[in-house]
Amino acid sequence: MSKDQSVLVEQAKTFIRADDSQIFGVIVAVIAVFITLVLFALWRRRKNARRGILVMGLCDSGKTLIFSHLLYKRYVMTHTSIKENIGDYLIKNDFLRIIDIPGHERLRGKFFDQYKSICRGVIFIIDSVTFQKEIRDVAEFLYVLLTDPVLAKSNTRFLIVCNKQDQTMAKGSNVIKSLLEKELNLLRVTKSHQLTSIEGSSNNVFLGMQNKDFEFSQCSPIVVEFAESSACNKDAVSELDSVFKWLSSI
Template sequence: MEGNYFIFSISIAVLIVLISSIIFLFRRKNSRQSILLIGLSESGKTTLFTQLAYNSFVSTVTSIKENEAPITLKNNKTLVLFDLPGFDRLRSQYWEKFKFRAKGIIFVIDSLNFMSNVHNVADLLYQYLCDSFVVSNRIPVLIACTKQDETRAKSAKVISSMLEKEFNIIRETRIGALGTTSGDESSIQILGDPESLFKFSDLRNSIDFADCSCVKEQKNLDNVFSWINSIA
């Protein structure tokens, strides 16, 4: 009798744990109803944020805290848009705080000054794409290439190609480090198949690129809005 009671108690305990786990996972999944705007400082994140959230152009300064606003989509569903600081001393702190809310990520690139920042842009994007939460949850990412109203701005197609080349260099450096480090090799992440040239299409996450402009006279955010609606 006591044996049956013990088995019954264990079964109830296991069932409670399973139900609690399912509820936790469900709540966590449904808590991911946000779009995160990330990127280097002065990449145009806050300008893009004000256009997406308020359809308004305002002069901006470097953000030292997050900006937050709800946006209503075509299906009347509402997502929360977060503009996270790009300043290097704050970037990681805010990323770790908000990444678990992400339904999607918009990585903003200043297309006009891309050539002078290509190494820093690639290194930062690589870090985000290696993040275990982003990878395991297959968070979709949009690379928003801003300032396309400028004649010297690089197109999304060119930026995509150059980033793939930079990622190959980053991977070679990291693979080399694997052969020399005596530390924790699991902390060195390699994106894609190291036996072939890197392509964004090889990643488990959906990676899209979009040309866009926030200038009032030549505003073009259709690609960005279409992407947000597609993942909602």
């Protein structure tokens, strides 16, 4: 081999090595980007996994006002919501995602189905003043939530907040709890009869215990607690201490 040929061979080898090095660098960069995307996706998934606290209840029960007090510690004028309100509630070195679900019966089911997979807890707001005339609607709404298989499987915690306690005609939480247990017991019988009259079976869990009058203590693995609040008060942050404590414990 002549000297010129040797030089050409060496130049070719150098070019190939350089080319291989560039290809290797591109491959490493692609792998690094892929791993970064996977880790980011896992981080996002972990970040959002069961961090949701759903604020639910009938229209005009005070959900959005309580949402504002929890997230921003301020009083705001509210109106009936047609879409969800979402905000992050910082707790220790972590956060919970508070989601205020519209109370209208035509909207709440859609939003509940959308967010229940990330639900860790439910804050269910009751208007203590109008409760007696709305008890059937409140009980039916609660029945849907308490028998939902996704919430039951996730051991979801419930805080039923009896709101507007500053008003004269408001029912106390103990009275509301007792009346709800009786109404849910009647509703359970009605639902059971409806299921036996149609073909197929429901995927919903049974509410309470068979052959026993319903009590909230029977909702295991779901845990149900009660609290009182006066969110309409412009200084209501202090009136929501029980809610703040519940969020800290969840």
